[in-house]
Structure formats: structure tokens, C-alpha cells
Amino acid sequence: MAGRLRRREFVKWTGAGALGVATGATFSPRAYGATKKEVPKGPIKIAAVSFLTGAAAAPFGIPGDNTFKMMADIYNQQGGILGRKIELKSYDEAGGADAQVKLARKLIMEDKVDVILGYISSGDCKAVLPLSDELGALIVAYDCGSHELLEGEKSPFKYPKYTLGFRSKAHLGIDNIGLALMIKKYLPNVKKIAGINPDYAWGRESWRVFEVAMKKLFPGIEVTVTLWPALGATDYTAHITTLMNSGADIVHSSLWGGDAVTFTKQAIGMGLFQKTRMAYSRGEPYPQELGADFPEDQLICCAGTHYFLYPPHDKWPLNKWFVEEYHKRYNKYPTYPCYHAYQAFAVYKAAVEKAASLVGGWPTPEEIAAAMKGLAIETPSGYLHIDQDHNGREDVLVGFTKKVEGYPFPILDPKRMEVFPAHMVNAPAGVRTEDWIQSWKV
Amino acid sequence: MVLYILNGLYFGAFLFLTSLGLTIILGVMGILNLAHGSLFALGAFMAAWTIGLLATGPPSTALVLAIICSMALTAAVGFLLERSLIKPIIRRPLEYQLLITFGALLLMEDLIKLVWGGEARYASAPFDSMGRASLLGLEYPWYFVFVMAFTALAGAAVWVVMARTRAGIMLRAIAMDRDMAEAMGIPIKRLSSLAFMLGASMAGLAGALMVPTSPALLGIGMEPLIMAFIVVVIGGMGSLKGAVVGSLLVGQARSFGVGFLPELEMPILFLIAVLILIGRPQGMFGKG
Incomplete structure (x- = not known):
């Protein structure tokens, strides 16, 4: 009975989400509703692309893919989308950008998929998203973080960059701006910072946004050292020694997956946390991965408000449902890639249903895209808004780690958690993130 | 300064074990084994699994058994690999070796996923239990x-x-002159298998020693493979002495590079390799 109630509750929540809150969508029933269209009888073909092999598989790709499968199953139990069953197929993101471009072309041109929901790597997103307009197919990037993906080279820039290409989440700006705002609020006497970030677009962009925000909020702050280990490194001892000698009050890091775990484990062993404090821009999964060893009092950002304890379950039952459903199926608490996968799937479903309600049948990719632009839905993490530049806008949750009885790993200290609202951590459409930060009056 | 030297030695230890296996196989059999990284990963997964299995016992016992199991498994897989895939192409051109061993790398990655799944495997108990040593007034993990x-x-x-x-x-x-050794009646086939097993077990050992400080993950063998190639290029193909000197050189260059020229952490290593190749194409201790 309890399970039934939960499911009914979920249907209620997602039903509300499916209708969407049309915030500024340039969509008119008059434009599309002239003739009633049929809803095809065959299944909807959805390609889910995540890392299923390689170092990004365990912390990101597999949890994300698990969620895609879970949601396909649940939506199918509810009758699919507009009565069409969902046929979800998972594909491996491994092999580099060229391989992903080939795969996307095959999926769109040969397999005739209705939509691609995918990509963790920013490089893959940058390579694949242009295919949306070239091949006339809907592509929704679900986890990649590069803020440059949908931004122009100079402010102001024209948007959207692609008619049929979207990202159903906010970019890395929210993590790094959120960290800077948190430091300003809780650690206002910081004088020196350092960074250790992976040596490719993600790491470089993360550090750039953090550095710009910190210099804006703390005029005269000193950057003591910036380190750029290669992706997939198994030894960080030299980096840790350098950071320990740097005298930095805070070390910023966008290391992720096995890299973040390896670095943290070796840093614990070498005593880094006795000398400085880490600020992890995507740290949310790692206390759970490392368990009780993960140090207390470290700054953790959640890539949005994606946390198994936030929004609080009593206030936001959709998160309670999501956490319990995921835990029941996979015996783990969902981490942020799971929330991102949910968002991509839910945004697509909501956009199809919204477009269909206006055009009276199965919508074209252009009609779905028009419905997706400006869409706002409820997700397990709160509200998600897809802005006019086709990029998601979200609040961001930042906190300090703390050991709390009842959990086998440190959680975010309930007394030192902050949610920075979307308008404080996301640049408006048409303005580059760095330019927006520079325009702040501090 | 002392810490940088120690860090360089620690990193060099992994480089040495991985490149030692690579160079034995290359020297004795003339095979450039791209699957060596997967053997490293296999050792890591086996060790993580063994340590996890023995989690209730003393971590030191678990570590010793993990090392034995990892070396035994990688030696056995190395034997099967050599007999099934390597032997038929031993006298074929290099491109066959690269294709076959790269295929073996992908195959082993899938096998690891099939056996242990795609989740990260942690086995840090030996590292955690050893604590830190006080050396020359500095704190340094005993495990290192x-x-x-x-x-x-x-x-x-x-x-x-x-x-x-x-x-x-x-x-x-055999490494010096395969044809002459064969003419002298040396059992080349049997010894080739032995060389492959020895080389594979060294990669397995490196993986087993790494896993207490770094989770076993799919794709974890790629970095050690690339670094081992740099060591072999610098030290000389097929040379044990080259593996020692190359590992020490690369380990120290990376450690001090991170400390004093962090923007050039990786380019420094490739620069050293390029300079050695220009000055001495066969590597520091390779055959002319």
C-alpha cells in the first residue's frame, strides 16, 4: 500500500511537471494547431549516451544510465509518453568526440531515434550538439558542464546557439560561483587560494570562473599555485606536497570521479587537511564514495541542489520518492548524475506533452524544441527552468561536510548549508559568465 | 625538497614495476603489448576484491594475499593471452601486434566489467591502517x-x-638474438610464455600496490600504460637497467615538475623523451 501511495504521489508531481509552467515560451497554439496530427503507434526511440566503460563510468555514467533505465521503466508503467511506449537503448560515451559524432549520426540517420539524451564529457557535448541543427534532430545534453557550450565568444551574444540542441541543467558556473559566495559568507578572512583541476576544458573553465568570482568578491586575494594534473592520474603525491607548501587557506578543485577519490585519499594520508581546506566544485558524490574517511569541514558543492537530503523530504516529496526508488533498485543513494538524468528525461517528456497539447498530435522536433524553450518543471531537486538560450537554470546547494550519527559518511552540515538562488549564480541569457561576474557591484 | 624526492621515488616505483613488465615482454618477445594497461587494471581489481573479501582480518594479511592473488591471476591471464593471441602473430609486422594487443585491451576491459561490474572498488584498509611515519622531521605515509x-x-x-x-x-x-637462440636449442616457445607471465605479473603487482590509494576503476590502466611507454622510450627497449633509470628519471622529473613548473607537468616528460630520442634513438640503455 505504501508503495502504491508513493507511486500515486509521484504521478501527481510529474503530472504537474509534465504540463510545465510556460515561462516565456515563444509558442502559440495558433501557429501549430491548424491541423490535428496523429500519434504514431510504435514506440518512442530514445538513445541514452553515458560513459559505460572507463574511469567516468562508475561515478557518473552508470548512475546516470541507471536513472535513465529507471525512469523509462516508470514512465512505461504509467503508459509511456502520449500512450507511446518508450524504447530506451543505452550507448557508451567512451572513445572520444569523433567516435561520439559518428555514433550520434548513426543514431539519428540510421536508427531514427526520436531524441538523444546524453553526454557527460564537455568535449563530447561540444562536438555533438551542433549535429542537432545539421541533422534536424533533438539532442538534450544531460550532464556536461562547460559554460562555453551554449555561450558566445563575446557579450552580448546571440542565442540560442542551436535550434534543436539543449542542456537540461545549469553549467559549471553555478558550482564555482556558489563556492565563492559561500566562502565570502562563512570564511570572509580568506587571503590566499590555490587550485588543483584536471588539465582539460572542464578543469580550466571551472578554475577560471572560480578565480574571477573570488577576485571580484575578495579584491587583492592571492593565488599561490594552480596545478593541472592529467585526467585519470593515479598519483597525486607531488601535487599534495605542493599544495601543503602553498600556504593557501582554500584549495579549489573540480577533480571528479576516481581522480577526486584518489586525490582525497592520498591527501588524507599525507595530512593535507590539517594544513588547508578543500572546496570541491563537484564534491557531492565523494563523501559517499570514501565513507567515514572523508574529512569534515570541507566545502562541497552539489552541481545544483542535487542531494539525497535536499530538498528536505517532508517539504519536497518528489525527492523522497526519487531517493527511495533509486535506493530500492540500486542499493545506493542517488548522486547528482542521477538527478541530471532525471531532468533530461523529464524535460523531454514535459516538452512533448506540452507541445502535443498545443498541436493536437505527436509534435515535430521543432515543436518539441519550441515547447522546451522556457519550460519550467518540478524535479527531485526543486524547480528547473530551461531558459531562452536552451540552457538550464538552477539554484545551487553548497555546504560543509560533517559527521552525523546515522550516516556512514559525512553529510552536509544541516546548520551550514546554503542554497544560492538561480539568479545569483547563473548569468542571464546572452551574457558570458565571466563578464556577468565582472559586472557585479560588490 | 625531501618530500619531492620521496614522491618521485614513490611514483617511480609504480613506473618501474609497470615498465619492467612491458620491457621484459618487448625485449624477449619483441611484442609491444598494449594490453599491459589492462593487466595492471586486472591486478588492481583482483587486489580490491581480495582485500574486500578479507575485510574482517588484519589489513596487512589481506594486502599480502591480494598481492599474491593479483600476480597469480595476471600471470595466468598473461599465459592464456600469449598462447591464444600473441603466439600466432609473433613474426608478423608491428601493426598486427598493435591491433591484436589493442583488441586484447578492449576485451579485458569488458571481462573486468563482466566479472566485477562497472562500479568503483575501494580497498584502502592497508593504506589507512599503516598511518604516517616521521622521517627527517617530515610526516610521510608508511604505505608509500x-x-x-x-x-x-x-x-x-x-x-x-x-x-x-x-x-x-x-x-x-633470446632477447639478444632470437634466431641464434632457437638454433642453439633454447626452448623459445616455453620461455616466451614464461617471459609473458613474468611481465604480466609485474603489471598485476603494480595494480595491486596501487589499489589501497586509488580505487579500481574501469580504464585505470591507461595512465600507467602511457607512463610506462615513456619510461621504456627513455630507458631503452628491452633493458632492465633502462627501466630502473628511466623510472627514477621520470618519477623525479614529474615530482619536481609539479612542484616548480606546474603548467608543464606532462610536457616535461614528453620533452625528456623527445630529447633522448633525438640524441640516442635506442634509449639510454637500449641496443644500438
Whole structure:
């Protein structure tokens, strides 16, 4: 009975989400509703692309893919989308950008998929998203973080960059701006910072946004050292020694997956946390991965408000449902890639249903895209808004780690958690993130 | 400064074990084994699994058993690999070797996923339980000291096998002139399998020693493979002495590079390799 109630509750929540809150969508029933269209009888073909092999598989790709499968199953139990069953197929993101471009072309041109929901790597997103307009197919990037993906080279820039290409989440700006705002609020006497970030677009962009925000909020702050280990490194001892000698009050890091775990484990062993404090821009999964060893009092950002304890379950039952459903199926608490996968799937479903309600049948990719632009839905993490530049806008949750009885790993200290609202951590459409930060009056 | 030297030695220990295996196989069989990274990963997964299985016992016992199990498994897989895939292409051109061993790399990655799944596997108990040593007024994890000492022992054992045993002398003879060794009646096929098993077990050992400080993950063998290639290029293909010197050089260059030229952490290593290749194309201790 309890399970039934939960499911009914979920249907209620997602039903509300499916209708969407049309915030500024340039969509008119008059434009599309002239003739009633049929809803095809065959299944909807959805390609889910995540890392299923390689170092990004365990912390990101597999949890994300698990969620895609879970949601396909649940939506199918509810009758699919507009009565069409969902046929979800998972594909491996491994092999580099060229391989992903080939795969996307095959999926769109040969397999005739209705939509691609995918990509963790920013490089893959940058390579694949242009295919949306070239091949006339809907592509929704679900986890990649590069803020440059949908931004122009100079402010102001024209948007959207692609008619049929979207990202159903906010970019890395929210993590790094959120960290800077948190430091300003809780650690206002910081004088020196350092960074250790992976040596490719993600790491470089993360550090750039953090550095710009910190210099804006703390005029005269000193950057003591910036380190750029290669992706997939198994030894960080030299980096840790350098950071320990740097005298930095805070070390910023966008290391992720096995890299973040390896670095943290070796840093614990070498005593880094006795000398400085880490600020992890995507740290949310790692206390759970490392368990009780993960140090207390470290700054953790959640890539949005994606946390198994936030929004609080009593206030936001959709998160309670999501956490319990995921835990029941996979015996783990969902981490942020799971929330991102949910968002991509839910945004697509909501956009199809919204477009269909206006055009009276199965919508074209252009009609779905028009419905997706400006869409706002409820997700397990709160509200998600897809802005006019086709990029998601979200609040961001930042906190300090703390050991709390009842959990086998440190959680975010309930007394030192902050949610920075979307308008404080996301640049408006048409303005580059760095330019927006520079325009702040501090 | 002392810490940078220690860090360089610690990193060099992994480089040495991985490149030692690569160079034995390359020297004796003339095979450039791209699947070597997967053997490293296999050792890591096996060790993580063993340590996890023995989680209730003393971590040191679990570590010793993990090392034994990892070396045994990688040696056995190396044997099967050599007999099934390597043997038929031993006299074929290099591109066949690259294709076959790259195929083996992908195959083993999928096998690891099939057996252990795609989740990260943690086995940090040995690292956590050893604590930190006070050395020259500096704090340094005992586990890192253990890795360096164990690597030195393993290297010495391989040297004794290669220099003092009949099998080792025959392996060196094969490495020097395969055709002549065959003409002299040396059982090349049997010894090739032995060389492959020895090389594979060194990669397995490196993976096992790494896993207490880094989770076993799919794709974890790629970085060690690339770094081992740099060591072999610098030290000289097929040279044990080259593996020692190359590992020490690369380990120290990376450690001090991170400390004093962090923007050039990786380029420094490639620059050293390029300079050696220009000045001495066969590597520091390779055959001319």
C-alpha cells in the first residue's frame, strides 16, 4: 500500500511537471494547431549516451544510465509518453568526440531515434550538439558542464546557439560561483587560494570562473599555485606536497570521479587537511564514495541542489520518492548524475506533452524544441527552468561536510548549508559568465 | 625538497614495476603489448576484491594475499593471452601486434566489467591502517615507504632471476638474438610464455600496490600504460637497467615538475623523451 501511495504521489508531481509552467515560451497554439496530427503507434526511440566503460563510468555514467533505465521503466508503467511506449537503448560515451559524432549520426540517420539524451564529457557535448541543427534532430545534453557550450565568444551574444540542441541543467558556473559566495559568507578572512583541476576544458573553465568570482568578491586575494594534473592520474603525491607548501587557506578543485577519490585519499594520508581546506566544485558524490574517511569541514558543492537530503523530504516529496526508488533498485543513494538524468528525461517528456497539447498530435522536433524553450518543471531537486538560450537554470546547494550519527559518511552540515538562488549564480541569457561576474557591484 | 624526492621515488616505483613488465615482454618477445594497461587494471581489481573479501582480518594479511592473488591471476591471464593471441602473430609486422594487443585491451576491459561490474572498488584498509611515519622531521605515509621497499625487492628478485638462473640467462639470450637462440636449442616457445607471465605479473603487482590509494576503476590502466611507454622510450627497449633509470628519471622529473613548473607537468616528460630520442634513438640503455 505504501508503495502504491508513493507511486500515486509521484504521478501527481510529474503530472504537474509534465504540463510545465510556460515561462516565456515563444509558442502559440495558433501557429501549430491548424491541423490535428496523429500519434504514431510504435514506440518512442530514445538513445541514452553515458560513459559505460572507463574511469567516468562508475561515478557518473552508470548512475546516470541507471536513472535513465529507471525512469523509462516508470514512465512505461504509467503508459509511456502520449500512450507511446518508450524504447530506451543505452550507448557508451567512451572513445572520444569523433567516435561520439559518428555514433550520434548513426543514431539519428540510421536508427531514427526520436531524441538523444546524453553526454557527460564537455568535449563530447561540444562536438555533438551542433549535429542537432545539421541533422534536424533533438539532442538534450544531460550532464556536461562547460559554460562555453551554449555561450558566445563575446557579450552580448546571440542565442540560442542551436535550434534543436539543449542542456537540461545549469553549467559549471553555478558550482564555482556558489563556492565563492559561500566562502565570502562563512570564511570572509580568506587571503590566499590555490587550485588543483584536471588539465582539460572542464578543469580550466571551472578554475577560471572560480578565480574571477573570488577576485571580484575578495579584491587583492592571492593565488599561490594552480596545478593541472592529467585526467585519470593515479598519483597525486607531488601535487599534495605542493599544495601543503602553498600556504593557501582554500584549495579549489573540480577533480571528479576516481581522480577526486584518489586525490582525497592520498591527501588524507599525507595530512593535507590539517594544513588547508578543500572546496570541491563537484564534491557531492565523494563523501559517499570514501565513507567515514572523508574529512569534515570541507566545502562541497552539489552541481545544483542535487542531494539525497535536499530538498528536505517532508517539504519536497518528489525527492523522497526519487531517493527511495533509486535506493530500492540500486542499493545506493542517488548522486547528482542521477538527478541530471532525471531532468533530461523529464524535460523531454514535459516538452512533448506540452507541445502535443498545443498541436493536437505527436509534435515535430521543432515543436518539441519550441515547447522546451522556457519550460519550467518540478524535479527531485526543486524547480528547473530551461531558459531562452536552451540552457538550464538552477539554484545551487553548497555546504560543509560533517559527521552525523546515522550516516556512514559525512553529510552536509544541516546548520551550514546554503542554497544560492538561480539568479545569483547563473548569468542571464546572452551574457558570458565571466563578464556577468565582472559586472557585479560588490 | 625531501618530500619531492620521496614522491618521485614513490611514483617511480609504480613506473618501474609497470615498465619492467612491458620491457621484459618487448625485449624477449619483441611484442609491444598494449594490453599491459589492462593487466595492471586486472591486478588492481583482483587486489580490491581480495582485500574486500578479507575485510574482517588484519589489513596487512589481506594486502599480502591480494598481492599474491593479483600476480597469480595476471600471470595466468598473461599465459592464456600469449598462447591464444600473441603466439600466432609473433613474426608478423608491428601493426598486427598493435591491433591484436589493442583488441586484447578492449576485451579485458569488458571481462573486468563482466566479472566485477562497472562500479568503483575501494580497498584502502592497508593504506589507512599503516598511518604516517616521521622521517627527517617530515610526516610521510608508511604505505608509500612500503611500496618503495617492496618494489626494490621485486626488482632485485627479477634481476636475480634474469642474471643468475638458467631460465633467465636463456631469456636474455633470446632477447639478444632470437634466431641464434632457437638454433642453439633454447626452448623459445616455453620461455616466451614464461617471459609473458613474468611481465604480466609485474603489471598485476603494480595494480595491486596501487589499489589501497586509488580505487579500481574501469580504464585505470591507461595512465600507467602511457607512463610506462615513456619510461621504456627513455630507458631503452628491452633493458632492465633502462627501466630502473628511466623510472627514477621520470618519477623525479614529474615530482619536481609539479612542484616548480606546474603548467608543464606532462610536457616535461614528453620533452625528456623527445630529447633522448633525438640524441640516442635506442634509449639510454637500449641496443644500438
